[in-house]
Amino acid sequence: MDTTLESALRGAGLKATAGRVAVLEAMESMAHTDAERVFRAVSEVLPTTSIQSVHNILADLTTAGLLRRIEPAGSAALYERRTGDNHHHVVCTQCGAIGDVDCVVGEAPCLTPSSAGGFTVQTAEVTFWGVCPSCQNAA
Helix, strand or coil, X not given: CCHHHHHHHHHCXXXXXXXXXXXXXXXXXXXXXXXXXXXXXXXXXXXXXCHHHHHHHHHHHHHCCCCEEECCCCCCCEEECCCXXXXXEEEECCCCCEEEECCCXXXXXXXXXCCCCXXXXXXXXXXXXXXXXXXXXXX
């Protein structure tokens, strides 16, 4: 097992199980990925794992702040390792490619609503939509 990932899990208050380590290892090389893709990668290392187990692990890691869950319209929930910086995303309307966009202006939450209705805003989630360079070149 990767001791860095084990330490990260323990630091987040989670046990460093083989499944959790395998999910984090898989996520190291995958940005903006869905549970099915994570399951396929993890099942190569842990053949007895189930898709439900991967969903549970993704939920645990998201709750612990080790992963971030994003839900672009028209897409399954996606997960990424980049957390804690309140960055945003750009999504291609043709192929679904997703990229990161650093904070729009200033520090988190980057954007200040005209009225928060008494809420204390902690994060802002913005999704930019457009056509990626690959789809532009193919047109």
